[in-house]
Amino acid sequence: MSDSEDDNIPRLSLHILAALQEFYAEQKQCTDPCEEEKYNIGIIDENWQLSQFWYSHETALRLVQETIAATGEGGRIACVSVPSVYQKLRALHRQDFSVYIFEYYRFAMYGEELILYDYNHPLDLPEKIAAHSFYIVVADPPYLSEECLKKTSETIQYLTQGKVLLCTGATMEDQAAQLLGGKMCNFIPKHTRNLANEFRCYVNYDSGLNSES
Template sequence: MSESSDDDAPALSAHALAALQEFYNETSDAPPAPQFTVGAVEEDWRMSQFWYSDETATRLAEELVREAGEGGRIACVSAPSVYQKLKQGVVLGSDRVSAVVLEFDRRFAAYGDDFVFYDYNEPLTLPPPAATEHSFDIVLADPPYLSEECLSKVSQTVRYLSKGKVLLCTGAVMEEPARRLLGVSTCRFLPTHRRNLSNDFRCFANYSSQLLS
């Protein structure tokens, strides 16, 4: 085949060029595509989703922002209601951190690149942006089931993700395995849920948290 020249390049007709220019003009004038709506996904108790009250979700989000620091990264493992508070702009400083939500429920893919599909039965199968070890300044976890088997697997995920700071919310009955697996202490702050749950819930932290006192 001979070497191509400018004369061989495909060319559009004048009519096609005019139509293409009109398309570009319309595109540039169009409003930007809407982003996903944080809060559009609601809890589904059939999937063991029991979300925090607004007060608790806000308090936990404030704690995460404070402990992550400027430009910090936050991972919310099975805690989407706290992730929502971080993204809704209701927490001071939330615009200075980044956050992802790890969830089994694929409805949360509506949250775009912040969503990480997560099955606690495969605790170290973590696609981006959670694939890098020790890449989050603080990790909040709320295991979906009150069992040592579930907590043990979620703890593997937490230890992999966290640079050090861990905030755990789970049933009070999990205090001993939580301390053993993650080195956490019980906080005085008592989390509440949108639905009144019969289980006694607690927060645990492995650092000097304001929630401890």
């Protein structure tokens, strides 16, 4: 997306956004399972202009299982541009982990767990997000370009204590290795819609994703 296109996207004022985040945070305190269902990622449409595509249920679940196995009990998890994984983590492990989602303002429903994020400004993060404060970072850069991956990698390197689970195109294999030490896994992620580009997972640690396809 060009700078001119980005400028045309409507943005919320910080005041309105803060109010939205406070409202949704309060709403998420409900205990009725039927009420909780409305916070599913499915109520937020995919946005092709923002290059936001949802994983299939099976892929999101498998990535969550891998993230939990790699994190260990009580670890902090950062989800960078992967709302499908964040939502599934919250649905299955709400009380078990500290999880933040780094995303666009359209995910304000996630309240204070949303960290407003623009990959064009990879280190423009709030003070509460300390360097190397997440045990693992799960990321899916929005665009299949070396520039996007390079900038997103700056964010990942700032956030992680070491472990990285990256999902991006198969064409980015060399860059994933150079920037993050990521090695392509056997596991192949799927989306709810068929995308033209082949997607793969990359990790920089010993992973169960290497034993499956």
